Amino acid sequence: MLEDHAEEVGLVERNRKLQMPPLVWSLVFGFATGESRSLADFRRSYNSTADDTLCPSGFYQQLTPELAEYLSDLVEAALDEVTVPDTTSREIDRFRDIISADGTVLRLHELLADDFEGRKEEQTGARLHLLHNITEQTIDDYSVTDEKTHDSTQFDTGPWLEDRLVLFGRAYLSYRRFALIDENGGYFVTPLKDNAKPVITEELREWRGDAIPLEGEQIHDVTEDLYRQYIDVEVEVEFERRAYAGEQSEDSKRFRVVGVRDEGADDRDYELYITNVPREEFLPDELATIYSCRWETELLFRELKTQYELDEFDTIKKHVVEILLYAAILSLLVSQELLALLTEHASAEIVFPPERWAATLRSHAQLLLYRLGDYLGYSPPPLLDRLVKEAQKIHQERQTLQEELVTAMQPTAEA
Structure with a gap:
């Protein structure tokens, strides 16, 4: 498939010597090899795998916008292939999938500011947006934009949301978006912003004694006066529908707000969430527990940045940034597929923590690349020949220290 595409x-029209499978796999496992991931390291990985080696200029000539587009196609294909066995609890089997929408910023060279505008003038950055399927432990969708593009603009609503639960961060809070998710048969849980002012229409739990009535109040106006462990109320929110035929209409909808008191905080604050998940299915503390699944997405970004050094782009070329980014995502997808094989092979009681697995893969990446090249039938040049070619001086006009010493001492010796 790699060769055919x-x-x-x-x-491969311009360079028939180039072998695509070793190039792709070198980029994939090059992210997980050694202490850095320079382009020179990728070339060395390629030369240790392919039948013929490439000189530095020959390798760098392959890093083109066309290669970036090719790797993007591979990511799209891999998104449909990779899945890890279900590791979620039975309590949340009620949903077809649990999805986490999130993004992370990647710092780039300042000369790329025209292509990747940062939020501040002195910064340049790209933003990677992911839809992380927590149920299947893989990526459902992704996009790459400049840093200024808001995460929420990359989330599309539609029929695909039916029976799926989406976990959002505060940056995604939009009542119109929540209404569309609800109308498509989906579910959501999102922390409520401090400046959000939904009005309470009904309490969903009865309290004994002289409980403070909440109907008609704005949620943040009453939390400081409450001592109960949980809040569970219905609220009404107002929002504007998308403009149609040049006119924009206002609408309102009722959702649920739950609160769980943070006993460890000095000010005894509530962690408030807005959702459309019915009370008869999940209580406030259960929803808070489900929302903690978003930590898995944070671990995913941490794996990309720490194990595959995703945010260390030492280049001023946009297409090279894209090549390295797509290669990192492919590394992650391959990592998840290998973890699926590992889980299937190992005893049922063995647990593989994601970060420990990522570190293990990184430390064995070169061995995996060697085994893969051998399995695919590639015969790289003899090791001694490759060492000679890699270690020899390339720039003949630059003198080494030994040559400088010889040059300096030669007149004295001749005299």
Whole structure:
């Protein structure tokens, strides 16, 4: 498939010596090898795998916008292939999938500011947006934008949301978006912003004694006066529908707000969530527990940044940034597929923590690349020849220290 698609997009027409499978796999496992991931390291990985080696200039010539587009196609194909066995609890089998929408910023060279505008003038950054399927432990969708593009603009509502639960961060809070999710048969849980002012229409739990009545109040106006462990109320929110035929209409909808008191906080604050999940299915503390699943997405970003050094882009070329970014995502998808094989092979009682697995893969990446090249039938040049070629001086006009010493001492010796 790697070779056929490279032929389709014309990647190998200019250099028939180039072998696409070793190039792709070198980029994938190059992210997980050594202490850095420079382009020179990727070339060395390629030369240790392919039948013929490439000189630095020959390798760098392959890093083209066409290669970036090719790797993007591979990511799209891999998104449909990779899945890890279900590791979620039975309590949340009620949902078809639990999805986490989130994004992370990648710092880039300042000369890329025209292509990747940062939020501040002195900064340049790209933003990677992910839809992380927590149920299947893989990525359902992704996009790459400049840093200024808001995460919420990359989330599309539609029929695909039916029976799925989406966990959002505060940056995604939009009542119109929540209404569309509800109208498509989906569910959501999102922390409520401090400046949000939904009005309480009904309490969903009865309290004994002289409980403070909440109907008609704005949620943040009453939390400081409450001592109960949980809040569970219905609220009404107002929002504007998308403009149609040049006119924009206002609408309102009722959702549920739950609160769980943080006993460890000095000010005894509530953690408030807005949702459309019915009370008869999940209580406030259960929803808070489900929302903690978003931590898995944070671990995913941490794996990309710490194990595959995603945010260390030492280049001023936009297409090279894209190549490295798509290679990192492919590394992550391959990591998840290997974890699925590992889980299937190991005893049922063995647990593989994600970060420990990522570190293990990184430390064994070169061995995996060697085994893969051998399995695919590639015969790289003899090791001694490769060492000679890699270690020899390339720039003949630059003198080494030994040559400088010889040059300096030669007149004295001749005299």
